[in-house]
Amino acid sequence: MGNAPQINPLVIFLASLFTSNMVLVNFLGMCSFISVSSEYDTASGLGKAVALVMVFTTTINWLIYHLLVVPFGLEYLRYLVFIVVIAATVQIIEMAMDRYLPDLHVRLGIFLPLITVNCAILGISLFMVIRSYSFWQTVLFGFGSGLGWWMAIAALAAIREKMAANRLPPGLQGPAITFIITGLMALAFVGFSGIFAVM
Amino acid sequence: MKQAPDFLRIEENMRTGPLAAHDFLGSDERSLAAIIYHDRLLLEQLGLTAKDFAQRMRYFSSKAGADAGPQIVDGKFAVERAEYIGRILCPFADNFQAPKAVITVVNKELGKKVVWSDLNVHLIEEHGFFEGEGAPFRIEPSFYAEVLEI
Amino acid sequence: MSVFVTVLSLSSLATILAALVSLADYHLNDYGVCTININGGTRTVDVNGGSSILSSLAKHKIFIPSACGGKATCGLCKVTMVDTISPVLPTEEPYLTAKEIEGGVRLACQVKVKRDLEILIPGEFLTVSQYQAKVEKITKLTYDIKKFRLRLLDPAQMEFKAGQYVQVDSKLYGAVREEVSRAYSISSAPSDRKAIELVVRLVPGGICTTFLHEHVKVGDKLTLAGPFGEFYLREGADHLIFIAGGSGLAPIRPMILDILKRKLDKKMTFFFGAVSRKDLFYVDYFRDLEARYPNFTYIPALSGAKPEDEWDGEEGLITEVVARNISDPEGKQAYLCGSPGMIDAALGTLREIGIGAEHIYYDKF
Numbered sequence: 001m002g003n004a005p006q007i008n009p010l011v012i013f014l015a016s017l018f019t020s021n022m023v024l025v026n027f028l029g030m031c032s033f034i035s036v037s038s039e040y041d042t043a044s045g046l047g048k049a050v051a052l053v054m055v056f057t058t059t060i061n062w063l064i065y066h067l068l069v070v071p072f073g074l075e076y077l078r079y080l081v082f083i084v085v086i087a088a089t090v091q092i093i094e095m096a097m098d099r100y101l102p103d104l105h106v107r108l109g110i111f112l113p114l115i116t117v118n119c120a121i122l123g124i125s126l127f128m129v130i131r132s133y134s135f136w137q138t139v140l141f142g143f144g145s146g147l148g149w150w151m152a153i154a155a156l157a158a159i160r161e162k163m164a165a166n167r168l169p170p171g172l173q174g175p176a177i178t179f180i181i182t183g184l185m186a187l188a189f190v191g192f193s194g195i196f197a198v199m
Numbered sequence: 200m201k202q203a204p205d206f207l208r209i210e211e212n213m214r215t216g217p218l219a220a221h222d223f224l225g226s227d228e229r230s231l232a233a234i235i236y237h238d239r240l241l242l243e244q245l246g247l248t249a250k251d252f253a254q255r256m257r258y259f260s261s262k263a264g265a266d267a268g269p270q271i272v273d274g275k276f277a278v279e280r281a282e283y284i285g286r287i288l289c290p291f292a293d294n295f296q297a298p299k300a301v302i303t304v305v306n307k308e309l310g311k312k313v314v315w316s317d318l319n320v321h322l323i324e325e326h327g328f329f330e331g332e333g334a335p336f337r338i339e340p341s342f343y344a345e346v347l348e349i
Numbered sequence: 350m351s352v353f354v355t356v357l358s359l360s361s362l363a364t365i366l367a368a369l370v371s372l373a374d375y376h377l378n379d380y381g382v383c384t385i386n387i388n389g390g391t392r393t394v395d396v397n398g399g400s401s402i403l404s405s406l407a408k409h410k411i412f413i414p415s416a417c418g419g420k421a422t423c424g425l426c427k428v429t430m431v432d433t434i435s436p437v438l439p440t441e442e443p444y445l446t447a448k449e450i451e452g453g454v455r456l457a458c459q460v461k462v463k464r465d466l467e468i469l470i471p472g473e474f475l476t477v478s479q480y481q482a483k484v485e486k487i488t489k490l491t492y493d494i495k496k497f498r499l500r501l502l503d504p505a506q507m508e509f510k511a512g513q514y515v516q517v518d519s520k521l522y523g524a525v526r527e528e529v530s531r532a533y534s535i536s537s538a539p540s541d542r543k544a545i546e547l548v549v550r551l552v553p554g555g556i557c558t559t560f561l562h563e564h565v566k567v568g569d570k571l572t573l574a575g576p577f578g579e580f581y582l583r584e585g586a587d588h589l590i591f592i593a594g595g596s597g598l599a600p601i602r603p604m605i606l607d608i609l610k611r612k613l614d615k616k617m618t619f620f621f622g623a624v625s626r627k628d629l630f631y632v633d634y635f636r637d638l639e640a641r642y643p644n645f646t647y648i649p650a651l652s653g654a655k656p657e658d659e660w661d662g663e664e665g666l667i668t669e670v671v672a673r674n675i676s677d678p679e680g681k682q683a684y685l686c687g688s689p690g691m692i693d694a695a696l697g698t699l700r701e702i703g704i705g706a707e708h709i710y711y712d713k714f
Contacts, residue, residue: 214526215526264690266595267653284688
């Protein structure tokens with residue numbers, strides 16, 4: 001905790017949004033990024049859910065890591081601890097969503113439980129350990145990464161909706177062209193590099 | 200082989216229980232997607248399509264009346280169609296229902312016999328699914344192609 | 350020591366999380382008491398919200414027929430919602446037509462009760478009850494058909510119309526890891542209310558028929574629900590034609606017995622189709638009825654009689670036999686039960702004879 005890097009949490013927030021975007025720069029969380037991005041509304045819904053889960057899980061995981069895992073010397077078990085916490089959080093969020101946002105719950109369907117195994121979520125918690133972020137740095141890192149993931153999938157879905165009517169060679173339809181679009185988007189995001197300090 | 204989440208649900212339907220007393224996947228350890236993929240390769244080697252298969256099977260079952268006893272078709276095939284009361288749902292959850300019927304064809308020149316159900320024809324035509332190794336209604340493409348002379 | 354600390358801290362973490370999840374489940378999944386209004390107030394039930402319509406109604410002994418037990422694989426448990434409550438789920442979509450979705454039809458096993466609901470279901474479902482029954486006798490009728498006599502225990506009596514069916518629940522056996530329910534026609538006369546008989550043909554790979562044929566023994570207890578079905582005798586004809594094949598004989602037998610018992614002045618002709626001698630059953634029984642009642646005629650027919658069968662009765666497909674024996678459509682009703690192929694063929698034959706569709710009755714299984 002004591003040796004957290006001297007970076008303004010706000011800078012970390014902006015960096016995780018653009019220069020080190022979870023999906024477009026680190027290529028984490030690709031499965032649902034590709035498969036749930038054909039419809040803007042659903043994609044945006046999933047993006048919001050992922051962002052929500054990210055903020056909650058990174059915050060909780062930071063607390064548990066520094067208050068439980070480190071004092072007991074259990075660092076080698078952090079993968080296990082993080083995954084269990086993520087699973088429980090997703091469960092609770094799913095129940096809350098079923099209750100208060102049933103429409104969104106229906107549309108996200110099977111992908112909501114799958115957020116548990118979205119590698120971006122675990123990735124964030126592990127990055128925060130490797131980069132030894134402080135509490136506020138972690139919160140804004142989780143928030144920024146979540147927003148970044150949401151922004152990326154919403155943008156991709158918007159592009160895919162726009163080109164739904166385009167005529168593509170059969171071999172390029174579906175996931176194939178989506179990968180190419182993702183690549184082009186990633187190239188565009190590389191253009192952000194150098195604007196903020198990246199860890 | 201990695202497969203879409205809805206395939207996992209379909210695999211569940213295919214297991215012993217919800218629809219039939221046997222497992223559509225048999226003792227096959229491959230995933231549903233892998234079974235379909237490998238059978239498609241097999242068909243390509245035989246120079247056939249799933250549609251060819253389904254058409255030929257439908258040809259025989261249309262020649263045999265329901266519960267009419269064995270009929271001789273084209274001089275060398277003995278075809279029999281046993282029908283039961285009730286329908287069976289397609290495990291791919293497409294709301295297709297097949298009559299519960301079992302068709303037996305004996306190629307008398309070769310002295311070989313094949314058996315299938317009405318649902319098999321739909322599974323092959325619409326889903327390219329020949330069932331898993333060891334399933335009671337597994338349609339082994341090369342053997343059926345030989346006996347039915349597809 | 351460190352092992353102890355590891356295990357302790359990990360387990361306490363897991364325990365706390367599990368407690369949190371169940372606490373959330375308790376609070377978030379608690380929708381309080383919801384009222385389900387059925388058929389415009391014919392019946393209202395108060396249920397604890399949070400579970401599906403199907404299981405909520407079953408707790409109040411209202412049984413909507415379902416073959417898969419609530420897993421959205423059979424698409425049978427359709428109910429109509431009076432007002433739209435939530436969008437149709439992807440699990441329901443394959444089983445609903447566009448027209449049904451527009452009309453508010455949903456699968457009762459997929460819709461959760463979260464607030465007061467108004468639904469419409471066929472009226473007969475309200476009179477259906479669940480029965481516990483004991484297997485009293487199992488008789489082998491042919492190589493693949495068995496008759497099961499079930500003594501009703503709780504409730505001890507069932508009132509049904511000749512031709513109706515019950516849903517029998519299978520139990521787990523062998524590799525079968527799920528319970529299902531399947532429909533079987535009652536083959537005994539409605540005058541006996543304390544026991545019912547079912548005639549069941551073994552279907553290759555059939556989940557419930559295999560259970561009944563190979564795993565049920567005399568003395569076993571079974572759960573069933575009923576009676577269901579629109580297949581029963583109607584007024585307004587003086588000559589009834591019954592056409593059945595295989596276990597399709599089951600609902601026809603009580604219909605014939607019912608008319609004989611009520612001494613109705615109706616002529617009856619019963620066509621029973623089978624492949625060969627080994628598929629025939631109840632022959633002596635119906636021959637005896639035929640001898641005793643002049644208004645009843647029994648015509649069994651074999652489509653693939655073997656030389657060793659020494660068959661001197663009618664031969665050919667049952668539909669051909671019907672066409673040979675019936676020519677005048679006047680004053681006739683037809684009751685069919687058999688495989689889908691047989692029903693289709695019989696419908697064609699009856700149409701050619703000139704019997705209108707409104708005088709033909711059959712169960713669409």
